[in-house]
Amino acid sequence: MAGSGSHSIAIDECMALSYVGEIAQAYHIGFIGNLHVSEAFFEETEDASIDAERCLDTGGRFPGYVFGLGGPITQHIDLLRLEKAVATYRERCHR
DSSP states (O other): OGGGTOSEEEOOTTSOHHHHHHHHHHHTOEEEEEEOHIIIIIIOOSOHHHHHHHHHHHHTTSTTEEEEESSOOOSOOOHHHHHHHHHHHHHHHTO
């Protein structure tokens, strides 16, 4: 994907941000991803704010990173968990 001529790529929650970040940096493109939607919003096994911090810490080391979901929100989710992830993002971006 990185060599396709696109300006950015989106990744799912199965891809490691650090791996994709290195590739994106080598090709001088941006990338978006990969909040673990299934774990953070559906399975309730992980605190959504912890995963948001992981994305921001890891992805933020690379130029062109955009925080985003690693999958679609297609089912009923716990809105409080979504709000927690959004609050974490907003807090980090407004420091």
